[in-house]
Amino acid sequence: MLWEAIGFYSLAFFLIFFAYKTITAINPIHSALYLVLTMIGLAAVFYDLGAHFIAGVQLIVYAGAVMVLFVMVLMLFDLRAELRAFSRGLFSGMLKIISAGLLAGIFFAGSDSSIAILDTPAAAPSADVSRQLGILLYTKYLYAFEALGVLLLVVAVGVVAVSRIKGGTHARH
């Protein structure tokens, strides 16, 4: 139990530190790289929770594909020193931080007071979680899976159409 606690708290510290660095780094490239580290830490947390397949997908899709996409797009832009990385206004900034803290507090209090309602686990998932996940994905959730495939096709075509757009805003005809 002691080692479990040490592992959890070190992972939590890792995650919170890199999430903090993500939102405070002035250079967007640094933000993206800190976010990659956050994603890797989350993959470790997923592995710790027994979701081995999801941990692998997290590493491949997020840390591998989505964040590389972010970094590539950032490299397309001219990265001057950014003068206005943060929103203006000390008072409104404090209000935003307080509102985010209040939201986290609501989550804390809600989960703290309502966690006892949960049913006790009937049976912990056995060792071959990935196998059961595949069976579930292709039987019970088959239609949702196919709909996601169609959605990804539409999004791929739409992204190409949007990025080849001519004119649009402020176009002179």
Next chain:
Amino acid sequence: MPGIEALMHIGIKHYLFLSAILFSFGMLAVLLRRNVIVMLMGIELMLNAVNLSFIAFAKESGSLSGHIMVFFVMTIAAAEAGVGLALAVAIYKKFHELNIRFFEHLRG
């Protein structure tokens, strides 16, 4: 004040607290930063925090539906990142700037 025993026994509550902290950090990134790409990163951080709570609940209830939901959320998040970055590229081509304050000049 929780005892040392409650702190050392890692349960679902600790993972939910971690998820809440990460979600509020993502929300702060969207609220405080003015760069569109960094705001999109904040959205990704929020989606990942929700994924963490899905996985924690899936472990607690012994059901695998949470894993399926996380899989779907990841797919949608990848699609959303693609569309958002394409819009950012389209807007950068026009304004040569990615600050959100230019977006109020959009028309047509």
